[in-house]
Every structure is written in structure tokens, then in C-alpha cells.
Amino acid sequence: MKRPTIADIARRAGVSKGAVSYALNGQPGVSEATRQRIVAIAQEIGFNPNSAARALSGASARAVGLTLCRPARILGIEPWFMGLISGFEAELSARSYALTLQVVATPELEVEVYRRWWGERRIDGVIVTDLRENDIRIPVLQQLQLPAVVIGGPGETGTIAQIWSDDAGAITEAVRYLVALGHRRVARVSGLPGLLHTQTRTRAFDDICGSLGLSAITVPSDYTGEEGSRATRRLLIDTDRPTAIIYDNDVMAVAGLAVAQEMGLAVPGDLSIVAWDDSPLCSLVHPPLTALTRDIAEYGAHAARELLASIDGKQVGNVEAGTAHLTPRGSTAPPR
Amino acid sequence: MKRPTIADIARRAGVSKGAVSYALNGQPGVSEATRQRIVAIAQEIGFNPNSAARALSGASARAVGLTLCRPARILGIEPWFMGLISGFEAELSARSYALTLQVVATPELEVEVYRRWWGERRIDGVIVTDLRENDIRIPVLQQLQLPAVVIGGPGETGTIAQIWSDDAGAITEAVRYLVALGHRRVARVSGLPGLLHTQTRTRAFDDICGSLGLSAITVPSDYTGEEGSRATRRLLIDTDRPTAIIYDNDVMAVAGLAVAQEMGLAVPGDLSIVAWDDSPLCSLVHPPLTALTRDIAEYGAHAARELLASIDGKQVGNVEAGTAHLTPRGSTAPPR
DNA sequence: AGAATTTACTGAACCGGGTAAGTTGTGGAG
DNA sequence: CTCCACAACTTACCCGGTTCAGTAAATTCT
Numbered sequence: 190m191k192r193p194t195i196a197d198i199a200r201r202a203g204v205s206k207g208a209v210s211y212a213l214n215g216q217p218g219v220s221e222a223t224r225q226r227i228v229a230i231a232q233e234i235g236f237n238p239n240s241a242a243r244a245l246s247g248a249s250a251r252a253v254g255l256t257l258c259r260p261a262r263i264l265g266i267e268p269w270f271m272g273l274i275s276g277f278e279a280e281l282s283a284r285s286y287a288l289t290l291q292v293v294a295t296p297e298l299e300v301e302v303y304r305r306w307w308g309e310r311r312i313d314g315v316i317v318t319d320l321r322e323n324d325i326r327i328p329v330l331q332q333l334q335l336p337a338v339v340i341g342g343p344g345e346t347g348t349i350a351q352i353w354s355d356d357a358g359a360i361t362e363a364v365r366y367l368v369a370l371g372h373r374r375v376a377r378v379s380g381l382p383g384l385l386h387t388q389t390r391t392r393a394f395d396d397i398c399g400s401l402g403l404s405a406i407t408v409p410s411d412y413t414g415e416e417g418s419r420a421t422r423r424l425l426i427d428t429d430r431p432t433a434i435i436y437d438n439d440v441m442a443v444a445g446l447a448v449a450q451e452m453g454l455a456v457p458g459d460l461s462i463v464a465w466d467d468s469p470l471c472s473l474v475h476p477p478l479t480a481l482t483r484d485i486a487e488y489g490a491h492a493a494r495e496l497l498a499s500i501d502g503k504q505v506g507n508v509e510a511g512t513a514h515l516t517p518r519g520s521t522a523p524p525r
Numbered sequence: 526m527k528r529p530t531i532a533d534i535a536r537r538a539g540v541s542k543g544a545v546s547y548a549l550n551g552q553p554g555v556s557e558a559t560r561q562r563i564v565a566i567a568q569e570i571g572f573n574p575n576s577a578a579r580a581l582s583g584a585s586a587r588a589v590g591l592t593l594c595r596p597a598r599i600l601g602i603e604p605w606f607m608g609l610i611s612g613f614e615a616e617l618s619a620r621s622y623a624l625t626l627q628v629v630a631t632p633e634l635e636v637e638v639y640r641r642w643w644g645e646r647r648i649d650g651v652i653v654t655d656l657r658e659n660d661i662r663i664p665v666l667q668q669l670q671l672p673a674v675v676i677g678g679p680g681e682t683g684t685i686a687q688i689w690s691d692d693a694g695a696i697t698e699a700v701r702y703l704v705a706l707g708h709r710r711v712a713r714v715s716g717l718p719g720l721l722h723t724q725t726r727t728r729a730f731d732d733i734c735g736s737l738g739l740s741a742i743t744v745p746s747d748y749t750g751e752e753g754s755r756a757t758r759r760l761l762i763d764t765d766r767p768t769a770i771i772y773d774n775d776v777m778a779v780a781g782l783a784v785a786q787e788m789g790l791a792v793p794g795d796l797s798i799v800a801w802d803d804s805p806l807c808s809l810v811h812p813p814l815t816a817l818t819r820d821i822a823e824y825g826a827h828a829a830r831e832l833l834a835s836i837d838g839k840q841v842g843n844v845e846a847g848t849a850h851l852t853p854r855g856s857t858a859p860p861r
Numbered sequence: 862a863g864a865a866t867t868t869a870c871t872g873a874a875c876c877g878g879g880t881a882a883g884t885t886g887t888g889g890a891g
Numbered sequence: 892c893t894c895c896a897c898a899a900c901t902t903a904c905c906c907g908g909t910t911c912a913g914t915a916a917a918t919t920c921t
Contacts, residue, residue: 194876195877204901205902206877206879206902207880207902210880211879211900216879216880218899219900223899235640238645239645239876241578241646241877242581242878242879242906244878244906245878245906245907246877246880247879247906264610265604265605265611265821266607266804266805269601270607271602271607275600275601278626285641287625287626287627287642288626289625290625291618292610304573306623307528309575310528310577311576414805415805415808446810447811448811450811451811468602469602469749469750470602470776472750473776474779474810475782475784530906530907531908532908540870541870541872542872542907542909543870543911544871546908546910547909547910552909553868556869574907578876578906578908579909580876581877581907581909582910583909583910584876864920864921865918865919865920867919868916869914869915869916870915871912871913871915872914873910874909874910875909876907876908876909877906879904880903882904883902883903884902885898885901888897889896890896
């Protein structure tokens with residue numbers, strides 16, 4: 190009933206603990222015949238090395254951490270995080286790293302979790318999402334020397350690796366497309382204004398609208414459907430209402446679609462809608478939503494790869510992971 | 526730069542390692558004065574006990590495991606799992622247990638993950654979702670003596686704790702409500718037929734329809750929007766099409782709504798829709814969906830509590846966690 | 862006052878792997 | 892035939908906590 194240890198294997202194989210350790214780790218120091226005998230015994234009795242013992246001698250816990258710092262009601266509905274997690278997993282489980290998860294309420298608590306995890310040597314590195322301006326997490330990560338990869342830049346992360354996608358390029362493409370369709374009044378419902386990539390998008394949106402001679406209206410929101418609805422209503426009650434709205438995520442776009450329908454506006458006839466991040470949700474609703482598509486799982490996998498490289502001591506810097514591209518569907522058309 | 530250990534504290538306090546251990550764990554064997562001095566030093570130098578060392582001497586890893594065995598594209602969009610995870614976290618982080626996550630492709634691989642985690646002593650217990658008929662995971666968990674709580678019954682889990690919600694009662698309420706509205710042709714789009722709670726729902730749906738003299742049509746599906754759309758189309762092209770459809774999750778219900786709109790059917794005029802599990806998604810679309818509401822996070826928290834009790838050696842059995850109740854919204858009305 | 866008990870510690874073993882250093886045994890070169 | 896190099900091990904200690912047995916001093920009891 191007791192779970193087997195290398196000592197058990199050693200006894201059965203008639204060798205020492207050390208020999209078993211060498212054999213199982215592919216180290217030199219045992220003959221091929223002995224190695225195979227030991228491996229066979231390990232297989233037979235279902236041996237798994239105790240991760241605690243391993244972590245205690247070597248340095249690695251073979252686990253990485255992820256904290257989710259958004260209210261539970263958004264976490265549930267936003268496909269973003271689960272997509273990211275799926276991507277992480279693909280990389281991590283291939284190298285048999287575990288993923289440790291914690292939901293936190295504030296960045297301050299998040300920092301506490303990092304301190305604790307690292308202090309406890311529970312993890313070898315962390316994946317940090319939702320980079321903010323003057324992010325309090327960055328100096329702590331640097332001080333702790335905790336390997337990390339930051340998602341959601343580009344921004345100032347000092348020596349810490351980051352990975353981002355070219356949001357400015359993507360939103361420029363979306364606005365260009367809408368203008369080509371004939372839209373002149375394009376609005377945007379943004380995500381949390383504190384996040385760095387929201388700011389990047391806002392700046393790029395302002396720039397492209399300015400250079401095309403449009404007025405750029407961005408209504409800040411928080412990624413929830415409720416707020417997305419509210420922001421949409423605020424935009425649509427205007428007499429000079431926009432003929433197209435770009436949303437910073439899919440959930441708000443779906444909410445916006447419902448508001449338009451509720452107000453008797455035809456989509457895309459009276460209002461065109463563009464969603465950011467193309468989850469299955471976008472193809473589910475009627476009409477299906479034009480979206481800025483990117484492969485979130487691949488994005489996550491990429492981040493995990495960078496983190497593992499960083500844990501292995503390789504120098505990783507500032508990586509761009511590909512631009513979202515526009516996937517036109519039924520929710521965009523020339524304005525009436 | 527090196528992370529502090531109890532030996533560092535011992536040196537600074539001028540006592541032995543053992544005394545520090547007693548002091549920090551609230552064990553008897555040190556004077557109150559010494560204890561306070563030691564705690565103060567620990568605070569000051571930012572001491573966190575190495576979890577590996579702890580796990581190596583004591584038995585507990587202070588972590589529980591969760592595997593997700595659904596295709597990535599569903600994981601992303603279904604609010605269910607994230608809701609559950611939020612609930613787990615609330616309990617686990619309060620007792621400073623970590624949650625270790627792994628996405629797996631098949632139940633066979635899931636079993637492998639359990640074996641490995643338990644063999645490595647990486648976790649103290651697991652939360653098992655999506656109970657199936659003759660579930661291969663149950664005998665393995667029993668054989669490993671791995672503390673576990675199973676969600677998704679009721680079913681045969683032997684000595685393993687389980688927690689479920691009364692799906693039969695919920696679906697009965699939904700059908701009764703629709704019939705009271707005047708519906709005579711009620712259909713259902715179910716989740717994965719292999720899952721035990723799907724079977725429970727199907728049986729209850731058949732029963733109540735039979736006793737009310739309705740024909741019970743259940744189209745099996747897989748929780749994805751795509752399949753939900755397909756199933757809905759199959760139902761609605763029928764000349765004798767249903768006037769109401771109950772969906773086994775919110776995503777399929779939203780997809781069904783889009784199909785109805787695309788086919789020119791008014792919701793709720795021509796078709797009433799009931800969703801199972803009331804995520805924000807249901808209130809987001811237009812019209813908002815009538816749903817079978819339950820508090821998924823609380824459900825998860827409950828499961829986590831049971832698991833922690835089981836890890837602590839308490840006997841836990843078969844717990845019912847409350848029935849979903851009907852939340853009527855705009856998607857249900859008397860048929861035209 | 863002397864014995865018995867309690868308090869407040871110390872020292873060492875232990876958990877289960879990893880690994881540097883030491884010990885055999887074998888084969889080949891000189 | 893000796894010496895050396897090298898493979899194939901063994902021995903022993905390390906990691907950082909927990910815990911048990913032992914000990915000296917303080918306190919209580921008779």
C-alpha cells in the first residue's frame with residue numbers, strides 16, 4: 190500500500206539507491222543491462238519519484254504558477270483565460286510541469302501569492318497576465334528573481350521576459366476595414382483602462398481615426414457583458430450615433446449585439462459590430478460577429494515555452510507573438 | 526538572495542532548528558517569549574517554509590488536483606468550469622491549499638495523471654468531474670486510496686465521496702413550467718450522453734413528459750455551440766417542430782437562439798428556450814434566456830470542503846448540494 | 862529538603878531523492 | 892607482470908523541514 194521509493198527498487202534489484210537514481214535519470218555510472226533491469230522493476234511496481242524529495246535536492250519544483258486577477262463573474266464567461274490555460278497545458282504537460290492556479294482579488298494579493306509560492310519553492314516560475322502601467326508586480330518579481338513571462342504588453346518589464354501581440358496593428362486593420370465599407374462614425378468599447386494593452390489599443394485607435402479624419406470615441410468598460418451593454422446604450426442613444434462599434438472582447442460584443450436588437454437596430458444594417466478575440470461565441474450568435482482573430486491557445490503555448498526557457502536559465506527577451514487578423518462575418522456591412 | 530530557512534532563524538534567535546519548528550507551528554515545547562522572538566525574526570526576514578521539505582517529512586502536499594477532460598474549444602467557452610474553479614479556490618486558498626490543474630484528452634490519460642500526481646505525492650486529493658457510467662476512474666481512485674470527491678452524480682462511487690445537484694427535480698420543474706404556459710411539444714438538446722448526469726436528466730425528462738402525456742424528444746449533443754446549432758436545426762426543420770426546447774447548457778441555448786433567429790422564428794413567440802446553468806451569457810443575449818439557475822461557485826466550494834474533510838480523514842459520503850431553480854426571462858412565453 | 866514532575870529546550874534521526882567522492886574489478890598498454 | 896585508466900558501482904552526505912528521545916533547569920508536591 191505504501192508508495193514505492195528508490196530504496197524499494199534498489200533492494201529488489203540488489204543494487205544501491207545511488208545506482209537506481211543514476212539509472213532512472215539516464216546518468217552515466219550504470220551498465221546498460223543494470224539500467225534496463227532497474228527501469229523494468231520501476232515500471233513493474235509503478236514507481237513515481239516523490240516530487241517533494243526531488244524538489245528538495247534539485248532546485249526545481251517542476252511546476253509553474255498562474256494567478257487570475259479578475260472578478261469571478263468575468264473569469265467564468267471570458268473564453269480568454271481558459272484558452273490561455275489550454276495553451277499553457279499543451280506545453281507544460283509535454284515537459285511534465287504542473288500548473289498551479291490561484292484566483293486573487295487584487296494585484297496586491299497577487300504579489301503576496303508570488304512571494305509565498307516562491308518562498309515555499311512551490312513553483313519554478315510564473316505567468317503574469319494583464320500588465321498595467323507602473324505595474325507593482327514587476328519590481329517584486331525582479332526583487333524575488335522569480336522567473337516570469339508577462340503577457341499583455343508591450344510595456345516596461347525591465348529584465349523580465351514578455352510576450353505580446355500587435356494590438357495596434359490589429360485595431361488599425363479593423364478601422365481601415367470599416368472605413369473602406371463606408372463608415373465614418375466608428376466608436377469603441379474598451380476593456381479595463383488600467384491595462385496596458387487597453388491603452389495601446391486606445392492610442393492606436395485614436396491615431397488611425399485621427400489620420401483618417403474620424404472622431405475617435407472610446408467608452409471605457411470592464412470586459413463584462415453588463416458594462417458592455419451599458420456602454421453600447423450610451424453610444425446608441427446619441428442622435429449622432431456611431432454606425433460601427435469595435436469591442437475589446439467577445440463578451441461585450443455579444444452584449445452590444447443584444448442591445449442593438451433590443452433597441453430595434455438592425456445588425457449590420459444600422460450598426461456594424463467587430464469583436465476582439467474570436468471565440469466560438471462569435472460564430473454562435475446571429476448574425477455571427479466579425480472578429481479580430483488570434484490563436485489564444487498558441488499564444489499561451491508560446492508564453493509557456495518562453496517561461497520554461499527562462500527557468501532553464503536561457504535569456505529570453507521581448508517577443509511578439511503575431512497580430513490578430515480580421516475575420517469578416519455577418520455583423521459588418523456598409524452603413525445604410 | 527538565498528531564501529531563508531529555519532536554520533537561519535535558529536542561528537539568529539540562538540536556538541535549535543527544532544525549537545524554531547515548534548514555535549512556528551504553534552506546538553508546545555517553547556516558551557511564549559521565545560516563540561514571539563522567533564515569529565518576529567521569521568516575519569522580518571520574510572520566511573516561508575519550503576513546501577517540498579514540509580511535504581517530505583509530513584505527509585501533506587497541501588495541494589489538490591483537478592483535471593479537465595473536455596476539448597479545449599469547449600473549456601474556453603463554457604462558464605461552468607471556471608465557475609467551479611472559482612468556487613474551489615475560495616475554499617482552498619482560505620486553508621492555503623494550492624490547486625493543480627491539468628487538461629487531459631481522455632479518461633485514460635486522466636487516470637494516468639492521477640497515478641502520477643499521487644505517486645509523486647504532488648497532491649493530497651482530487652476533484653473528479655463528469656462522472657460516467659461504469660467510470661474507469663472510480664476503481665483506480667479506490668485502489669490508489671487517493672482522497673477524492675466526485676461531482677456529477679448521483680452514481681456508483683463506492684466509498685468515494687460524491688456531491689451532486691438534483692437535476693431530475695430541476696428538469697421536472699422546467700417541463701412543468703413550459704406545459705403550464707401551454708406548450709405541448711417540448712424537446713431537449715442534451716449534453717454528452719456518456720455522462721451520468723445527462724442520463725439522469727434524460728430519464729427524468731422522459732418520465733415527466735410521459736406522465737404529462739407529451740412525447741419526449743431528446744437530441745444528444747456535446748455542449749458545443751456548433752453541435753447545439755446542428756441539433757436545433759434538426760429539431761426545427763420538422764413540420765411538427767417543438768414549441769419549446771430545453772438545452773443542457775447555456776452555450777447550446779445561445780446557439781439555439783441564433784438558429785431560431787436565422788430561420789426567421791421569433792423567440793419566444795414561435796419558440797421558447799430554456800438554458801441549463803445560468804451564466805451571465807444568458808442575460809447577455811436578446812431576448813435574455815430563461816435558465817435553470819444554480820450557484821456553480823458555491824457548488825465548487827462545497828465540493829472543495831468535502832474533499833478537505835476527506836483529506837483530514839473524516840468520513841464523507843453522498844451529499845446533495847441543492848437543486849437548480851427556474852429563472853424565467855424573456856425567452857419563454859405561451860406558444861402562439 | 863528531597864523527590865517527582867513539568868518546562869524549555871537540544872541533538873539527531875528521518876522523509877526520498879540527487880550527487881560528489883571513494884571503492885572495486887576488468888582490460889589493455891607497456 | 893605491473894601499472895593505469897575506466898566502467899560500474901557503493902558510500903555518505905545534502906536539501907529543509909518535522910519529530911522523537913534525551914537533558915538540564917525550574918517548579919510543584921510531599
